[in-house]
Amino acid sequence: MEFRHLQTFQAVAAEGSFLKAAAKLQYAQSTITLHIQKLEEALGVQLFLRKGRQTELTVAGRTLQSHADHLLYRAEQLQQAMTGVVTGEAGQLRIGSVEPVASVQLPQVLVAFCRQYPKVRLTLEVGVTQAISRKVANGALDLALCSPPAANLGLGFEPLFQDSISLLLLKSHALSKVKDITVSDLAEERLILTEEHCPYRDVLEKALLSKGINPYSGIESMSSGALKQMVRYGLGIGVLPAGAIAPLPPDTVERRLSDLDLKLSIGLIMNQQITVVGSALSSLAGSIQAHLSTTN
Secondary structure, eight states, rough: OOOOHHHHHHHHHHSSHHHHHHHHHHHOOHHHHHHHHHHHHHHHHEEEEEEEETEEHHHHHHHHHHHHHHHHHHHHHHHHHHHHHHHHHHEEEEEEEEHHHHHTTHHHHHHHHHHHTTTTTEEEEEOOOHHHHHHHTTSOOOOEEEEEEGGGGOEEEEEEEEEEEEEEEEEESSGGSSSSSGGGGGGSSOOEHHHHHHHHHHHHHHHHTTTTTOOOOOOSOOOOOHHHHHHHTOOOEEEEEEGGTOOOOEEEEOOOOOSSEEEEEEEEEOOTTTTTTHHHHHHHHHHHHHHHHHHH
């Protein structure tokens, strides 16, 4: 059933004849006849009885008439909503991000975006790359900022910047006085790691394991704030993204490993098959690309 056929039906019902409906809609009378035939075929009922040049609604026709206005109204609303999604006048965007990008870099972009598109609803989901990239792939998220996703997800990845991984130590810790901290220096230390599957943790673990050092010593945290406080109270050496260090907790210092350049590529992933050029989503992606490419 096509909505234009419903519009034709309403015109015939209102005017009482196919001829008058054709004049009102500026269609050929044969087009009016074809529309009604198609509508009757689709519904499997007869809608009009012809009495000379006049028409009369059947019982089925009167039933359809009682619903047609609502159907056409909802169709118009849907069309307006779809137009609003493209122009940014309406709609909802669901984005994902890893930390600390979500807390440090992303808010400034979102402030500007919300000023430009005040009627677009935003949902931000913070998680690890493994989880949020899967949601982009299955359509649950529109875009995400994370490390490279798994190849089997079929997502494109546009790298935006390299995020370094730092060590956080108490000033009183012996290694805080060491000029060049090496991987071997961590062999007997208790490391406080981010959550399992965190890409930052994965980078460090691979680097340490390649040196024959087991990086896991029993403490992990899903919160960078909690991790920093654990370091402050002497539980061990924190391992977290450089962007998540500031502000430094009291009596702590930030250090890097001298023999390993621990960096993680952070970029933008989207499902290009559902991105509408010129839409609010396209605009947000462009703003993120411009901001993160110039500030890091």
